[in-house]
Amino acid sequence: MxxxxxxxxxxxxxxxxxxxxxxxxxxxxxxxxxxxxxxxxxxxxxxxxxxxxxxxxxxxxxxxxxxxxxxxxxxxxxxxxxxISRTLQGLGLFDRMTVLDNVLVGADRDARSRFWSDLLSLPRSTRDEARLRDRARGVLDELDVASYADRYPASLPYAVRKKVALARALVSExxxxxxxxxxxxxxxxxxxxxxxxxxxxxxxxxxxxxxxxxxxxxxxxxxxxxxxxxxxxxxxxxxxxxxxxxxxxxxxxxxxxxx
Known part of the structure; x- marks a missing residue:
């Protein structure tokens, strides 16, 4: 194998x-x-x-x-x-960010810089932003938690939050x-x-x-x-x-x- x-x-x-x-x-x-x-x-x-x-x-x-x-x-x-990506024993999710935005934090370095530019209303590529969000939603879908993308972690069952933490590690491929x-x-x-x-x-x-x-x-x-x-x-x-x-x-x- x-x-x-x-x-x-x-x-x-x-x-x-x-x-x-x-x-x-x-x-x-x-x-x-x-x-x-x-x-x-x-x-x-x-x-x-x-x-x-x-x-x-x-x-x-x-x-x-x-x-x-x-x-x-x-x-x-x-x-x-x-x-290389990792998850830790503690979930480390940001309670004031949606599930989707939590996953985006785990994107690769260049993608992260575009994401934070978006949060700060800095110049960015709309095409790149859409591509990255599609990738994050795709990972959530792979883990069967895409329906929670716009929810906040604190409101979710523990098993779902574990999957969100895993999705954050996987989004960087x-x-x-x-x-x-x-x-x-x-x-x-x-x-x-x-x-x-x-x-x-x-x-x-x-x-x-x-x-x-x-x-x-x-x-x-x-x-x-x-x-x-x-x-x-x-x-x-x-x-x-x-x-x-x-x-x-x-x-x-x-x-x-x-x-």
């Missing part, structure tokens, strides 16, 4: 906070057209790893690369220009989508719908998700990386990880099951 092009590679990543090692020698790769899942018990280092991938945290040692090019000083504002616990707060049915959606995205992008809902990762991921106390204890397909004794031990003997 994947291809030979390099994706987002993290090599020997180590992060310490005040003498505490959060990550130790972690390596992984999110490859084009595949879903990579990062899992582990609470405190395993998943959030720190995600923050390194997004440029929020600079590792003490190790390296990142994207498409074969090194990223020695990655910062969050660099992601859009690289073709990224090559890599980084998701931090996308299933949090969702019902079983909503989680199943999310899994179907994520599998459908792989025809045009790579997906890396940090998640603790095992049913979701087992059903949608091509490969898994399992962390425990900041170290990689297992990698492989969902079936391989499910049967790994180290993974079972990390989860205190609880069964790791398929969806």
């Amino acid at each position: 994947g291809d030979a092009r390099p994706g987002l590679a993290m090599q020997d990543i180590t992060v310490t906070f005040g003498g505490l090692t959060a990550l130790s020698g972690v390596s992984l790769e999110a490859r084009p057209h595949e879903v990579l899942g990062v899992i582990g018990p609470n405190g395993a280092g998943k959030t720190t790893l995600f923050n390194v991938a997004c440029g929020f945290v600079r590792p003490d040692s190790g390296s990142l690369s994207w498409g074969g090019q090194g990223l020695p000083r990655l910062r969050p504002h660099d992601l859009a220009g690289l073709g 990224p090559e890599l989508l980084l998701l931090d616990e996308p299933a949090s707060g969702l019902s079983d049915t909503e989680m199943s719908d999310l899994g179907t959606l994520l599998r459908g995205l792989t025809d045009r992008m790579a997906v890396m998700l940090v998640e603790h809902h095992m049913d979701l990762v087992m059903s949608v991921c091509d490969d898994l990386v399992v962390l425990d106390f900041g170290r990689v204890i297992a990698t492989g397909s969902p079936a391989e990880v499910r049967d790994d004794p180290a993974v079972q031990a990390a989860y205190l003997g609880e069964a790791v099951t398929d969806a």
